[in-house]
Amino acid sequence: MITVTKTFLPPIEEYRAILQRAWDKQWLTNRGELVLELEGKLKTYLEVPNLTCTNNGTVPLQIALELLGKGGEIITTPFSYVATTAAIVWQHCTPVFVDIHPEYLTIDERLIEAAITPKTTAILATHVFGNPCAVEAIEAIAYKHGLKVIYDAAHAFGVSYKGESLFTYGDVSTCSFHATKLFHTGEGGCWITKNKELNDLMFYSHNFGHFKPEQYFDVGINAKMSELQAALGLAVLPYVDSLIEERKQIYDTYNSTINFNDKRRISLREGTYWNYSYYPIILKSEETLKQLMFNLTEKQINTRRYFYPSLNTLNYLQYKEMIVSEDISKRILCLPIYKGLAADEIELVVRIINNLKE
Numbered sequence: 001m002i003t004v005t006k007t008f009l010p011p012i013e014e015y016r017a018i019l020q021r022a023w024d025k026q027w028l029t030n031r032g033e034l035v036l037e038l039e040g041k042l043k044t045y046l047e048v049p050n051l052t053c054t055n056n057g058t059v060p061l062q063i064a065l066e067l068l069g070k071g072g073e074i075i076t077t078p079f080s081y082v083a084t085t086a087a088i089v090w091q092h093c094t095p096v097f098v099d100i101h102p103e104y105l106t107i108d109e110r111l112i113e114a115a116i117t118p119k120t121t122a123i124l125a126t127h128v129f130g131n132p133c134a135v136e137a138i139e140a141i142a143y144k145h146g147l148k149v150i151y152d153a154a155h156a157f158g159v160s161y162k163g164e165s166l167f168t169y170g171d172v173s174t175c176s177f178h179a180t181k182l183f184h185t186g187e188g189g190c191w192i193t194k195n196k197e198l199n200d201l202m203f204y205s206h207n208f209g210h211f212k213p214e215q216y217f218d219v220g221i222n223a224k225m226s227e228l229q230a231a232l233g234l235a236v237l238p239y240v241d242s243l244i245e246e247r248k249q250i251y252d253t254y255n256s257t258i259n260f261n262d263k264r265r266i267s268l269r270e271g272t273y274w275n276y277s278y279y280p281i282i283l284k285s286e287e288t289l290k291q292l293m294f295n296l297t298e299k300q301i302n303t304r305r306y307f308y309p310s311l312n313t314l315n316y317l318q319y320k321e322m323i324v325s326e327d328i329s330k331r332i333l334c335l336p337i338y339k340g341l342a343a344d345e346i347e348l349v350v351r352i353i354n355n356l357k358e
């Protein structure tokens with residue numbers, strides 16, 4: 001069976017050797033040496049000043065929204081994984097959707113200002129598929145209107161934009177280390193911010209508000225990464241460059257062999273050093289997409305409709321039409337891309353795509 005992604009598992013002896021250190025110390029959580037080591041290595045690898053690991057990629061979003069969103073209106077994208085919107089609603093903020101750019105599929109910066117009201121507190125945008133949002137324009141708008149900028153950078157591990165880690169843009173970025181993501185710790189995540197003061201606030205918040213063992217800065221939650229998660233991350237990290245390299249080769253093969261007459265790829269923003277985390281194609285119509293999925297499934301190839309449905313159509317929200325996002329989400333499909341996908345498997349996927357009657 002071919003799937004859209006496959007979790008990379010490092011050799012188990014390597015994982016076991018790192019776990020042994022936790023056993024020796026009999027220390028499983030509360031920011032032990034493995035979490036600290038992983039944070040150090042990630043900071044070096046990603047070239048970011050501050051990075052704190054968390055137990056998943058959703059809680060740091062919630063913490064950022066708690067501290068910066070303050071129950072207000074959050075301008076956000078309808079084209080992302082549901083966690084982006086759910087975190088806003090869960091934090092008792094109001095999502096205000098702004099449609100996406102038809103080429104880049106990130107929030108359309110030209111439409112943001114019209115959505116700002118006196119209740120707006122922040123912009124929460126997703127670097128969807130690791131493609132950078134219009135970070136400069138968003139920063140200018142945020143500055144002009146006194147808004148905070150949070151990036152859901154769950155797909156952006158290893159991406160840089162204009163020579164800098166994409167994680168360093170905005171007030172804070174969050175990433176996910178879920179098993180389906182490029183770099184993973186099984187479950188896990190992190191936040192990155194250049195802002196020392198915000199970093200401190202998020203740090204206290206992620207550990208129940210502890211300031212000292214018996215002193216509390218403010219109310220907090222538990223978002224700490226465990227030593228078991230960190231051990232897996234330390235075992236996976238040495239392979240990340242090769243994971244990206246193999247994905248790049250698959251990406252190049254798809255690019256040169258898929259017939260793009262009636263379908264298209266997304267445009268990557270200029271200045272992006274990408275991570276090849278997904279291979280989305282946009283088909284002519286939803287009918288074509290369903291036919292293609294059917295043909296692929298017949299050959300045991302499982303694709304995923306990332307991201308469907310458009311988040312403005314969620315049943316717990318007041319519906320407001322988002323023309324581009326609804327249209328794209330109906331006809332976008334992510335093709336298999338992962339380390340270990342064989343050449344004949346790629347060929348089969350491409351043959352089925354190119355044989356599609358439209």
Ligand SMILES: *Cc1c(COP(=O)(O)O)cnc(C)c1O
Nearest residue numbers: 056057058081083154176177178
């Ligand atoms: C995976 C993902 C998340 C959630 O991360 P978890 O680690 O699963 O909590 C959030 N946003 C986006 C865009 C994602 O793809």
